[in-house]
Amino acid sequence: MTQSLTQAQLVAWLGAFRDAVHEHRDHLTELDAAIGDADHGTNLTRGMDAVMALVDADDAPDTAASLLKAVGMKLVSTVGGASGPLYGTFFLRAAAAAGDAETLDAEAVLGMLRAGAEGLAARGKATVGDKTMVDALTPAVQALADAVGRGDGLPAGLRAAADAAAEGREATTPLEARKGRASYLGERSKGHTDPGAASATMLVEALADAVA
């Protein structure tokens, strides 16, 4: 059973996330069209394509921290919108938390994801219940923390995190948005799943798939 995250698995995570946003690009854009401005799928695929060009290059950064930092800067400069600074901040803070750790054990992965999720929430000034990415990420981090506390191991812990993210995503549907463009709709934002919570769930699921 995998008990630490390897550099190859980090790369596989990013690749799986790229594949997921490609596969679900139109779905993300349709969710965004309902309560936002219909660009979430397009922007994320552009950003993740740029990220994978960097990751697949011969001179790609070869430590977890340097790779995640480069990913964050690339997302900030290519995605735009609100998602660019939000996902960019997620990876920049995760990179800082990874530091110069030689191996990313379950504790280190939890620290990384927690720092990323908290940084993202601070950048967006959002909390759980605002109908945003935070609604998927915060329960995912909590589920991983619980699993690590039980000594479940990384694959099981990340699968629990992915399930919690998906649950959080579904829970955004009846909510009235309080942050971002969807908040302009007030009551009319109810009944639609938040596109940011949907892509954030893909991010966690991709990580769970990469270490499974």
Next chain:
Amino acid sequence: MLREPVVKKLINDPADVLAESLRGVEAAHPELRVDHEHRIVYRARAKSDGKVALISGGGSGHEPLHGGFVGPGMLDAACAGEVFTSPTPDQMVEATTVVDRGAGVLHIVKNYTGDVMNFEMAGEMAAADSGVDVRTVVTRDDVAVEDSTYTAGRRGVGVTVLLEKIVGAAAEEGQDLDAVESLAQRVSDGGRSMGIALTSCTVPSAGRPTFDLPENEIEVGVGIHGEPGRHREALTGASEIARQLVDPVLADHDFTTGPTIALLNGMGGTPLIELYLMYGEVTRLLTSAGVEVARCLVGNYITSLDMAGASLTLLAADEEMVRLWDAPVSTPGLRWGA
């Protein structure tokens, strides 16, 4: 699911719309310079040393805002994002560094979550990297959005055009950064807007309208990104629609205490003959409410691609703002006295 585009557009590959449009801007306007790598429109001839510089930026699709307002008397540079998508911090840092004449730079930001976050990151990066004194004004004039500390707050729309003109004139005549920042805040605070849409708009990469609007309905309180408004109503005559623009604006702010500057703005898909008709209806209502319009603009200045519809912006101005409004300006989108 993939869908075939259904709206006709004068484009090649939807992914190239912004880059190819900027090439056209460069070809049409030798007085401007385009940095294609960073997607920034600059003045070809920078203003003199010691003057405050103004940059703005935002998603594309609102033309002439912002690139069309670069030139003497208005902006020094504009950062273009993808259609309806904020530009990125690296663009803003580059623009800030290039236009700084040693007197500081004002960032003019419309209150949209993405724009605010990207400019916020840019401000942090520019201060850390180059030490330029960056100040920021965020416009938030759209009364269709309920204001609350728990939400993203009101959108920045039409007052942004008036602010870029008035504050641009102040920077051009040599007012310092503190004065420019304070004037910008006063203009932002005194502006209120309300918009309606007759149709949705079509983002080139989506190929089909962003929302469905039945033929006999209008979207009231619409923004400038094809985001739906607050509610829908049956389509009525222009005099009734004018009331739906004027009433919420007047209910939100007192415009009877001084001169008012008005903008009757088209969303991109409504002809000028209708915009002037609407302006006539609007002035009738304003006059009966005791509002004195000192200056006005009628036309397409902050658009939403091919959306049909209009917005009204009123600015509670003062004598200095009116004087700066009258100062010479020479940009592709606004030009007088120069």
